[in-house]
Amino acid sequence: MTDAEPWPAAREADEASRGRRGVLDGLKVIDLSRVWAGPHIGRTLADLGADVVKVERPHLPGTLRSGFLAGNDPTGAYWNRSLYFLARNAGKRALTLDYATEEGQEVLHRLLAEADVLIENFTPPVLRRYALDYASLKERHPHLVMVSVCGYGQTGPRSNDPALGQTIEPASGISAVTGYEGEPPILAGNTLGDALSGMHAAAGVLTALLARERTGRGQHVDVAMQEAMTQLAGEHVLDAMLNGRDHAPAGNRRPGMVRGAYRCQGDDAFVAISARGDGEWAALCEAIGRPELARDERFRDDAARDASHDEIDAILGEWASGRGNIEAMETLQAAGVPAGAVLRPDEVYTNEQLNARRFFEPVEVPDFGETPLQRYIPALFDGAPYPPPGRAPIVDEHTDDVLAEAGLSPEERKRLFDAGITAPDLSVLQSDAMRATRTMDLEAYVEQGSVLRIDEDYRERLAAALRASS
Numbered sequence: 504m505t506d507a508e509p510w511p512a513a514r515e516a517d518e519a520s521r522g523r524r525g526v527l528d529g530l531k532v533i534d535l536s537r538v539w540a541g542p543h544i545g546r547t548l549a550d551l552g553a554d555v556v557k558v559e560r561p562h563l564p565g566t567l568r569s570g571f572l573a574g575n576d577p578t579g580a581y582w583n584r585s586l587y588f589l590a591r592n593a594g595k596r597a598l599t600l601d602y603a604t605e606e607g608q609e610v611l612h613r614l615l616a617e618a619d620v621l622i623e624n625f626t627p628p629v630l631r632r633y634a635l636d637y638a639s640l641k642e643r644h645p646h647l648v649m650v651s652v653c654g655y656g657q658t659g660p661r662s663n664d665p666a667l668g669q670t671i672e673p674a675s676g677i678s679a680v681t682g683y684e685g686e687p688p689i690l691a692g693n694t695l696g697d698a699l700s701g702m703h704a705a706a707g708v709l710t711a712l713l714a715r716e717r718t719g720r721g722q723h724v725d726v727a728m729q730e731a732m733t734q735l736a737g738e739h740v741l742d743a744m745l746n747g748r749d750h751a752p753a754g755n756r757r758p759g760m761v762r763g764a765y766r767c768q769g770d771d772a773f774v775a776i777s778a779r780g781d782g783e784w785a786a787l788c789e790a791i792g793r794p795e796l797a798r799d800e801r802f803r804d805d806a807a808r809d810a811s812h813d814e815i816d817a818i819l820g821e822w823a824s825g826r827g828n829i830e831a832m833e834t835l836q837a838a839g840v841p842a843g844a845v846l847r848p849d850e851v852y853t854n855e856q857l858n859a860r861r862f863f864e865p866v867e868v869p870d871f872g873e874t875p876l877q878r879y880i881p882a883l884f885d886g887a888p889y890p891p892p893g894r895a896p897i898v899d900e901h902t903d904d905v906l907a908e909a910g911l912s913p914e915e916r917k918r919l920f921d922a923g924i925t926a927p928d929l930s931v932l933q934s935d936a937m938r939a940t941r942t943m944d945l946e947a948y949v950e951q952g953s954v955l956r957i958d959e960d961y962r963e964r965l966a967a968a969l970r971a972s973s
Contacts, residue, residue: 525552541624543701656727668694
């Protein structure tokens, strides 16, 4: 993997996907959701060809429209350069509509009359307040598939509790076994519950649409983030149920495996190793030039290696420190030992494997240029992907078009705008205070430790990647 060889130009199979129609062409989706879990659903459906209309209330434009600004630039209409918003809303259309008002609700009903799917991720009481919950909608729109994602689902004693990805991860049982012995639990570096819940919800929508083909009626798809995340707790929950064993945090280790992340040459370079059983242990010993360790009585079997893992860590740490993480990974993989270089974010978007499979697609960021954007559907279909269909919409970009398509006359559209029901209010985003809070102080983040370094050449690296991809 080198900076000179990202984004291969030879993409014969991929080119077929650029001109083909999506499998969900003709499907109409209304997306009321915010942040990540809900927008993830709409982005997935948009990648598959659906017409997804993102609805934003006038004084509450999409949450985190101003997060992670491209170029760290808070000037101008900076809210249209949010990379957080771009990733979750690429390919959608934007509609401004205050559905908290009676007139706005009636407009939404007109949209839903022609729509197939409604997406929302509020706590259950929010849409009930406006009679937009599924119980209120299903008689008027029996064809509608509605998907709701929230922390604890639509039923149960905690259904009305608010939740974020960071709080759902502990509620799933994962955090209790993540970290190091004697230390507090460690949360993942990102909100895994949002993405996982969004994937489950997208699958639920497709299932409900298939069922509608048979029955003619829609359904309510109810996704609880807690339930989605608990699947990742795996055998720990089962072991507690079946054997009464309560697992403690084990760091990077796992019983019966030689497992860890070891520092290599270079800044913040590591290689992760997971070797199971006598065969992989012998291969590991051979690969690091220490074949005698496979016959060492201290490491004779899985139990002995567990008891002597500190010694193994010292041996592997010394070996890894003398080579780069890519070299270490390739040496071990060639010997049949599962290993992976720990890639930094800048190494991910130039990764030769990801780019050979066209995992990233150039997408426009207003007033910035193109940037690589990950596919939300990783699978290839007959060798070709479903890439994002376009950039994320700017605020209010498609309001007039969407309302006209719903049959509202020019006079009706003007009256709604003049009444503030479809007119965006950007005063909050335009305030100096908001600009200041939404701009990352990079030097402060470096001092804090959450940013390791600042790559001054990132624009050149990005441009080279985009050129190679064209």
